[in-house]
Amino acid sequence: MKRLMLALLMTAVPALGHAFDTRASSAWVYDMTTHTVLLDKNAHVPEHPASMSKLMTLNMLFEALHEGRVTMDTTFPVSEKAWRMGGSKMFVKPDDRPTVEELIHGIIVNSGNDACVVVAEGLGGTEEHFAEMMNERAAQLGLNDSHFANSSGWPHPDHLMSMHDLGVLAVRLITEFPELYQNFAVRSFDYKNRVPANSQNRNPLLDIRAGDWQADGLKTGHTEQSGYGLVGSAESRTDGRRIVFVLNGLQSNADRATEAEAIANFAFRQFAQKSVIQPGQRVGAADVWMGEATQVGLVAPQEVKLLVPVQSQDQITAEIVYTGPVQAPVAKGQELAQMHIRVPGMNDQTIALVAETDVPAGGFGTRLMTAARVLADRFLAADTAGGQSAS
Template identity: 50%
Template sequence: MTRFLAALATVLLAAAPASAFDTAARAAMVIDMTSGAVLLEKNPDMPLPPASMSKLMTLDMTFEALQSGRLSLDETFPVSEKAWKMGGSRMFVRAGERVSIRDLLRGVIVQSGNDACVVLAEGLAGSEAAFAEKMNARAAELGMTGSHFVNATGWPDPEHRMTARDLMILVDRMVNVFPEYYPIFAETEFEWDGVKQSNRNPLLYLDLGADGLKTGHTEAAGYGLTGSAIRDGRRIAFVITGLDSMNSRSQEAERLLTWAFREFRTEQIATAGQIVGEAEVWVGEDATVPLTPEHDVIATAPWSDIDKMKTIIRYDGPIAAPIAAGDRIGDLVVEAPGLPPVSTPLIAAAAVAKGGLATRVGAAIRTLLRDEDALLLTE
């Protein structure tokens, strides 16, 4: 699990104040992926029709097969009559031909081809229905509790649903788990069989640092977009859905990105390996154990409140010896005004052996003395 997914899963990351940004989207989520901070949530756990944004799950499973070596980019899959007859956005593959995975990926990402999705689904699972079952099983493993898949494309079906939070999990995986394939999302055009099509992501044509991800539109879903952009090493990702036009989707996406980059600042609080505090040790050779964050601690706050961020060390102690270096001891909690707190695991930076007989006897005597003092206070 990536640091971002761990942050996304924790209950500490509750909704930011609704007044922070007013969006017309039916559901929305904005994340600073560098720190894991949730900048905006609106109906993030409401299952809604995802339209072609659902294709991110099909891509996730294809990328997993490629990364594991079960599939190669040069391998080809046959085009069935079912795939050839698919409506909506298409790559325009022909029944009976074989198409490489390399081309099918661009057919899905750049051209949003429903036919290309079906070819991948049938090639990976034998049938689209079997592939949908695998999608549901994998989604459950990934913690996508608000999703249910009926097909590989996002084709309208009353049982085919996803939440903004689940889509954000897939955005994180596209960026962080599959960095070797993510650059495809930034390609603005792809030509297949003499038909050149442009990427439908409107942000790719603006000077915003955008490099992904996927649009979606059906009558039931409205217009949606999962997007991501990076500036000066800081990445913002968002999900919006349920907008009423292509133009409003483009404008809302640009507004969200501009707001997130302009109104918030990200700072490094501590680095992995840096000693940030100590925890009391019980019956150890040392009285305390040094603490370090499990990974670099990066926090986000509104520009006006960046100096008001607070860090708090939390642990249940004293910690009983022996302690091994790397043991989880507690958490470093970063609090910023107007945003939910973000927690980073704290681990032991050094080992602490169990104390000898004298240490244990001394601890027992101190415990007895404390118990006697407590008893006297109650008499």
């Protein structure tokens, strides 16, 4: 196993420090652009998610839309159970036939528990069966810290999600359903002029003008058991980076608002996205056995971008590891090695390195020279060993 050490130097900027101690009892912050976890506080602990778990109901509905099982104009009936739901409501009535589009707004903007039951019964027949469907789909999506007892997040001892699972679900909604994700930025919805006091989107970040970033989703939650929580997402106006963050266990709506804004500022201002290797840039070389050349350059097949704490930009190191010497012939683009990149305070990153050029197998002369070199090395080793034993 061959190992090559090198430093990846970048221009440093003033240090700001990247530790963040959130007041939330649990949190998960993720940079979608570089696939980097920026904060993990009790993120894999299942807990009461309140209305944040409505994201799973929306995922089920978005999947039905994508698969053509329903359209935005499809209407669902309203059962007495849906009509009698307490808590946050869209205020549907038994003689209504709300459309899928109206129900999406009712769930996102009004956080309607009644709207969730309408969707659950419309897709699953009963809410109980829909909860089973949610659990089956959650297992398929790898949401291993989640279990659903209902469609709305109504308090139930067995209705649990981790902040990590909520974040992963948010990433899915953003990446898999971009045209539907836009609904999370809708500011107000008043179904049939029935909910003027409950018609505004409760996401406290939608109205913030931070200058360098803008929030556009996703969902708040609150019960006495869970405290105040938020699944949020925001995008940088400067470099297009997108973050997803989940907070729970805060003491008030005001705490949720201030902590969410602080998290976004932390994610965008304490970290910088940097290009450390360009496509085709030679970063090392591997020894070649029985080839027309004795070495071949190692290059990255695509640009390598890292998210780094601003105070660590001059401390990035890397190690190239490969099994060598590499047997000729070698084809350009052939994967030969791995580079392990280390950034202080962050998880290590591993990228593949490929051959810079072709290296054909050597001819008769190359084989003869290689054989002679091997014999010479063996005689030298034997002579050295003999000399050591004689002494």
